[in-house]
Amino acid sequence: MSRIQRSSIRKQLRQALRHALNVLPTAWRFALYRRMIDCDPAPPANLQLKIADTREELAACFALLHDAYVGSGFMKPHPSGMRVTQYHALPTTTTLCAKIDGVVVGTMSMIREGVFGFPLQAAFDLSEVRAKEGQIAEISALAVHPDYRKTGGAILFPLMKFMYEYCTEYFDTRHLVIAVNPDKIELYESLLFFKRLRDNVVDRYDFANGAPAVGATLDLAHAPALFEQVYGGRSTRKNLFKYFVQTRLPNIQSPRRRYHTTNDPVMTPEILDHFFNQQTQGFAELDERRRLLLRSIYGLPGYDAVLPPTPPSVAGHHPLRRHQRFSLRCPAQLVLGDDAPLPLTVIELSAGGFQAESKVPLPLDADGIAQVELGTRDCSTVQVRIVRNGGPSSQYGGFYGFKLEATDEVWRRCVAALEQGQTAADLMRPMPIAVATPVGPTAARLADVALG
Structure with a gap:
């Protein structure tokens, strides 16, 4: 019997079984599946x-x-x-x-x-x-x-x-x-x-x-x-x-992450080129809008040569927002004046600020000190101002935008890694950064808060 004949017989048997099951009430069918x-x-x-x-x-x-x-x-x-x-x-x-x-x-x-x-x-x-x-x-x-x-x-x-x-x-x-x-x-x-x-x-x-x-x-x-x-x-x-x-299965190899990022990109320029230019015409088949979107998220050296070309005239007709390459979910706490620390969850960050969820409403234009666990071994202390209310949340008090008034080396190193590394493996490597001078109030105040 040929492989095609065997496949046809199996298909007919599956169809007959489905028809038989469809006669049963839904609750009975579901109970049978669970058994x-x-x-x-x-x-x-x-x-x-x-x-x-x-x-x-x-x-x-x-x-x-x-x-x-x-x-x-x-x-x-x-x-x-x-x-x-x-x-x-x-x-x-x-x-x-x-x-x-x-x-x-x-x-x-x-x-x-x-x-x-x-x-x-x-x-x-x-x-x-x-x-x-x-x-x-x-x-x-x-x-x-x-x-x-x-x-x-x-x-x-x-x-x-x-x-x-x-x-x-x-x-x-x-x-x-x-x-x-x-x-x-x-x-x-x-x-x-x-x-x-x-x-x-x-x-x-x-x-x-x-x-x-x-x-x-x-x-x-x-x-x-x-x-x-x-x-x-x-x-x-x-x-x-x-x-x-x-249950925990030892067979599962969990992702290794330095920072609390929430995805694990693996596409290097070489891998993208292999699958989307050489093995398939995946990039060539994209419309101009999607070509631009790809370039908005792969803006690092090495990617330009493998991404699909886009006519310069098209960019002006397709306004694009720069997308975050990595989202994060970082536990944090905020100190406003002499008040007790307030819990936050940082969900997006950049060199100039971050967005966070708060369990309680926060006052706009207030200055404070935020301690953010960027990774299990990377805790940053920064001075911030609350500049935007991003709307309410049923689980939290709301979403808020924070402007950074002063940063530390841990924050700058994390941002440098996010900006310069495209894959999850990149973030595991040491990332040299230029030493920057904090703006606004003195770095000593940040150190005082960090030391408790």
Whole structure:
């Protein structure tokens, strides 16, 4: 029997099983799916889960994704044998890989909102999700090697656990969004409690070669309680609450970061050139607006030669804002006069200021001293003025803009690293900076506050 015949028979069997399940009430189907869970809390030691950060790992992920998408009819075969999308070029996209004995057997990408938005926003309305607090990430580009698709989730569940940990602990993400084939949506609804973005199915989803799609979302702030409610009393291998929230897998290689950045970009000029100029024509196919947006985030030496050219006349017709290459989430405290320290969370910084969330309302035009933990070993003390109220927050008192009146070497070194380093690996290297003289009040006052 040929491979095509076997594939056709399997497809017919799956269709027959789906038709049989569709006869059951929804609650029964969901209960059946949950009984099929098999999440091993102690995977074999030869399974490794990590961020794909080399050209070889990314190529293996893109090839695996290509074969899975072609096999499902979600894309036409590409001469490169890879599925590489424009979103993979952005520093706000992270690709995970699962490896067995060093060979990539599974992959998944998380696309946090960047200069290109999200793939699914062309077909689904995200206004209700955007109206809530927290960053959004689209889960996309999921593929498991055919040899491991019938192993009870031996690759899929560890990948999903890694995704859950990465989004909640490293990626500063609260809301997940997905666009999946209608045949798969009930698995996400029943196992992970995703809620549909709209009742009806999108008949043609261009990002998946015109296949039908269903959009859905999950609020990660509420997920642990939902998991515990449904899975809390179940046996270990069927308890997704314990697996996702409480279990730590030694197989997961967490990202190494010097600063409290919230993404892990890996695209060097050489890697961008390889995937988007040599293996595919990804950059050549971008419109002029997106070419400009790419240049707005890759403004360092070495990138200019590999990015797609843009006619000088176009720049004047496309006003662009300079985008932050790295976002952060840094614990901090603010001292105003003789008052007790107020907790802050710094979410964006620059050489001249930062933006932060405050749990209480703050007075505008007030001067103070802020202590900011930029990294686990990098604590900065700076003098600031509150210059802008960025609006209220249901969880915090509000978002505020702070102007720096005086900085220290720790702050300047961090800013230099963010400005001069494009990849996560760059930030781990020592970054020499020019010594600057603090402006405004004397540096001695900062030292006094730092010493307590």
